[in-house]
Amino acid sequence: MRIRTVLVSVLAIALLGWFLQHADLADVWVQVREARVDLLIVGFALVVVTFVIRAHRWQYLLRPIGPTRFRTAFCTTIIGAAALGVLPARAGDLLRPYLLARQEGLSTSATFATIVMERVLDLIAMLVLLALYVWGTSDASRLPASLRHGIEVSAALAGLAALMLVALTWVMATHPERIGRLVFSAARMLPSTMAERLAGYARTFSTGFAVAREPQALAAALCWSFLLWLVIAGEAWLVAMAFGIYMPFAGSFLLQALLTIGVAVPTPGGVGSYHEAYRIGVTTFFGAANDKAVAAAIVTHAISYVPVVLAGGIFMAQDGLGFGRLPAMSATAAEKESSSHS
Helix, strand or coil: HHHHHHHHHHHHHHHHHHCCCCCHHHHHHHHHHHHHHHHHHHHHHHHHHHHHHHHHHHHHHHHHCCCCHHHHHHHHHHHHHHHHHHHHCHHHHHHHHHHHHHHHCCCCCHHHHHHHHHHHHHHHHHHHHHHHHHCCCHHHHHHCCCHHHCCCCCCCCHHHHHHHHHHHHHHHHHHHHHHHHHHHHHCCCHHHHHHHHHHHHHHHHHHCCCCHHHHHHHHHHHHHHHHHHHHHHHEEEEEEEHHCCCCCHHHHHHHHHHHHHHCCCCHHHHHHHHHHHHHHHHCCCCEEEHHHHHHHHHHHHHHHHHHHHHHHHHHHHHHHHHHHHHHHHHHHHHHHHHHCCC
């Protein structure tokens, strides 16, 4: 654990150093002070809206597993996001379903599966919006041919991956018993007790995708996903406009795709990688000056993570938890998830 923490810290510092290497910090500070406060406030309000949408969507995904309260879904979503902001390796994605399952008395493994389903819906919504920008706007047609071709190829490959994930989740949702038998057959070289437990886990995990069997609930979750990514894009667009970075609203769909890659790097909150992805995006595709891009990246990241970490601390305090316990709780969540496999 300590070695991983050291490695992640070194990675974050290296990425931040790379991000800041050509920046004039004095000018960056000037850009921050001159940013439009009204647009930043509206951008922050949209961040709050995104968590309301996430909680509502999660309730739709959880509905086939069991009833959940909005407050529980909302608070655990905030706590999970706070953990993402302070812990490496996306530990919040394990902590969030673990806390909700514990509070609502749901199956832990099935609740974990809904997080996977969330990611599939996120990928679908993000790629559709990216496709609308790349193939449906005149602004994208003005990009250099080499850049446009790279974006189109990447979007097409990601779209293919999304379709494969959709097919997999549908199979798991509609054939949990068959999935269990398949896992049991594949694990026959193991002791029979272990093979049966693995098969049982596969069946239970598959029930987390049960929303795929309910067209109305799935359609509602997908609509919430598109609304979510439009609001996320709106927040990024408003902050960019606050710094005088002029890009069309649809251009933020491309920026969000780049930021998604940035936060995939296992540093807390995507520190360093998020910033660099933002800088590259607005300087390469929208002609922003480097110092302006650096300032906007810092503020966008701060708006997205700092208030969430503070709110997560409040919700944890209400539940008798604290940031000092997050690493241990995340480890417990990981052990709980992995123990379901064994």
